[in-house]
Amino acid sequence: MTIRLHNTLTRSKEEFRPIDPQNVRMYVCGPTVYDRAHLGNARPVVVFDVLYRLLRHVYGPGHVTYVRNITDVDDRINETARKRRAAGAAGTLEELIRERTEETIAWYHADMAALGTLPPGHEPRATDHIAGMIAMIEGLIERGHAYAADGHVLFRVASYAGYGRLSGRTVEDMIAGARVEVAPYKEDPMDFVLWKPSDDDLPGWDSPWGRGRPGWHIECSAMSEALLGPEFDIHGGGIDLQFPHHENEIAQSCCAHPQAQFARTWLHNEMLMVEGRKMSKSLGNFFTVRDLLDKGVPGEVIRMVFLGTHYRKPMDWTEEKRREAEAALRRWRGLTAGIEPAASPAPGVVAALSDDLNTAGAIAELHALAGAGDGAGLLASARLMGLLTDELGHWAEAGTGALDALADRLAAARAAAMDSKDFSEVDRMKAALVAAGVEVRMSKAGVELLPGAGFDPAKLEGL
């Protein structure tokens, strides 16, 4: 099976050929752990989880290395720690920072697991790789690609001819935009920070340039090199990282290792929209994955909604999509209950995923399998996409015990009504069940009650 992926670097779909099929290497930009992950943060995690699963399917589970970093150096983290200290929290600033990042990472792991995503093989933390960053910065200075000034170290953008290739813009274009930060210590306004000084109120590490902390982009260059080497297969993240983050990563890594190509294939997922607007912190229209889970939206449903839109198109989160996804999953779970998955996923599903992760096309194939009554094929294929797994299925079983008892009562009432011709009690029960989101099936064979979309076990109380 040939996998084809859309490479941002070339703006075209390319056949994917790993550098080493025995060790396919992928790096995805992970979270900055300053707060709960919002729904937009979850999209790349799910998208690249599907790619990870596909790569494992094609090359073997032991032949894919997936690295997703954790950024735990960040001014927003510092800010939270400072506020906590000001509010009287015990401990040093460093301890409060660690506390904050530890709890945020635990939330992140729990929330992403709820979406059925596999943990990456490595989750390096920036604070564990400071030495590697300092070494890389020193190398860049030696080669003339960076310079120290006023306690800062800056990358000399003019020294790298390839700058702008990923984002498809020239340095002149960017200067025309005229929104770069001008600082007295910069040789050129485009130059970006590799290292910056920390005062006593900020976390810092000793370096040749004094006590300080790394800039935003250098961590990914250092950590990908440490875990995947100077050249690897896939680098992923949200499209908003294309510039400047990924452009700067390329500049740093390629200048540090001129003989290597850094990441060969760049994949970017489009943004998540809410009410037609990008979900973003500055617009203040974001909600977290946990908010949704707490509202009773199962992680599997969120995952299904995500996969319904191709990753390179903006996706609007809507209540209607949530409802449709839940209904389809309930149907499929009913169809596959007690069935063993087929030995391998359906070729049509693998083919769709292999075509630049056409998850919407793959879901259409799942519908076809369900329509054909192929429960075993459906199960194996859905699981390749991380759907219909045992871990994600608990939501679909909630309240089913109560339904079994109600089904018996309804069957008895119906049998009595058949004789008396008075169906009022049967109709009352049926209406109440439908109101609780239950699908009521009455046939000659008997009565069957199944949870439907929006099923709420709490509404069964009065029955």
Place this chain on the structure above:
RNA sequence: GGCGGGUUGGCGGAGAGGUUACGCAGCGGAUUGCAAAUCCGUGUAGACCGGUUCGAUUCCGGUACCCGCCUCCA
């Protein structure tokens, strides 16, 4: 201002230079105490204007509108 992307039937959302996407909703039928579910049947859409072609929604150019990046962001 610079750069990039998008525009598909009632809604969501794919692929393909010429043949039904698919899902949801709708409509007709079977079935049912009535329903629901299920099954069968049913829709002929691709912003606008040109061009290439025997043939374009699919390729090329332009226009309009929408969105994103250029500033913390996935």
